[in-house]
Amino acid sequence: MKTIAVIGTGTMGRGIAQVAALAGYEVVLYDVFEPALNTAVTLIEVSLDKGVMRGKLDPQEANLAKNRFHITHSLDDAARADLVIEAVPEDLKLKHDLFARLDAVAPRHTILASNTSSLSINSLAGSTHRGDRFLGMHFFNPPHLMQLVEIITCDDTSAATVELAQSFVEQLGKTAVFCKDTPAFIVNRVARPFYGEAFRMLGEGVADPATLDRLIKSVGFRMGPFELIDLIGCDINLAVTQSVYDAYFHDPKYRPHPIQRRMVESGRLGRKTGRGFYPYPE
Numbered sequence: 001m002k003t004i005a006v007i008g009t010g011t012m013g014r015g016i017a018q019v020a021a022l023a024g025y026e027v028v029l030y031d032v033f034e035p036a037l038n039t040a041v042t043l044i045e046v047s048l049d050k051g052v053m054r055g056k057l058d059p060q061e062a063n064l065a066k067n068r069f070h071i072t073h074s075l076d077d078a079a080r081a082d083l084v085i086e087a088v089p090e091d092l093k094l095k096h097d098l099f100a101r102l103d104a105v106a107p108r109h110t111i112l113a114s115n116t117s118s119l120s121i122n123s124l125a126g127s128t129h130r131g132d133r134f135l136g137m138h139f140f141n142p143p144h145l146m147q148l149v150e151i152i153t154c155d156d157t158s159a160a161t162v163e164l165a166q167s168f169v170e171q172l173g174k175t176a177v178f179c180k181d182t183p184a185f186i187v188n189r190v191a192r193p194f195y196g197e198a199f200r201m202l203g204e205g206v207a208d209p210a211t212l213d214r215l216i217k218s219v220g221f222r223m224g225p226f227e228l229i230d231l232i233g234c235d236i237n238l239a240v241t242q243s244v245y246d247a248y249f250h251d252p253k254y255r256p257h258p259i260q261r262r263m264v265e266s267g268r269l270g271r272k273t274g275r276g277f278y279p280y281p282e
Contacts (some may be wrong), residue, residue: 010272076105089236090118198224233271
């Protein structure tokens with residue numbers, strides 16, 4: 001594979017695009033809103049420049065990566081890539097419609113992948129006619145720092161597609177783990193009680209978010225639950241929690257907490273809105 005396309009220019013889409021460009025791939029960035037594309041490229045370049053300033057990236061390597069981006073608001077252009085990774089909001093209908101459109105215009109060899117963190121890969125693959133070249137490829141935030149990528153197969157995913165996906169992930173310098181199409185896959189299934197218990201303690205007044213985050217980090221976690229939710233987005237955290245809760249037929253250990261909904265309804269989504277459990281004045 002030489003060219004990949006990333007559908008969606010949010011935090012996750014930008015991160016996937018950045019690591020792919022650094023690994024030497026030509027990257028097509030697609031968004032339906034043209035201003036979002038220009039903003040995405042600017043933010044990626046700022047991130048690369050920060051990597052150079054901190055001594056994490058070679059300046060020449062960063063400049064080469066910047067020249068590998070191609071932006072488009074034409075889905076036909078994006079679909080011509082060897083691998084298309086979808087990174088749009090966790091809305092099943094939105095993803096179904098997107099993959100049906102991609103399948104209709106993409107060349108036969110193109111692999112379609114979803115970055116969904118909880119939705120069924122079999123369900124998404126069902127909106128296409130290329131189940132053998134369809135899989136889940138779930139990155140974690142922020143993609144340029146997190147090493148794990150879940151590769152999730154549907155019932156029809158071919159061994160050749162899995163091999164290509166694994167090769168791509170390893171080319172990015174990341175570690176692939178394989179799982180079947182089960183609700184929330186591996187990490188998010190484990191993470192729900194991690195978040196849920198933190199919300200219960202917060203709701204019961206045991207401690208404030210900063211104290212709970214500090215306690216969690218004291219036992220080895222790099223980020224506390226509320227810091228991580230602010231980074232990912234409170235809306236995404238709620239959507240994934242609700243999806244897992246529904247998928248497991250309302251098992252109590254996956255039940256969303258009222259605080260999650262209250263944060264979303266008040267527009268306090270985290271870093272992307274300037275305020276979540278913590279303020280982000282910048």
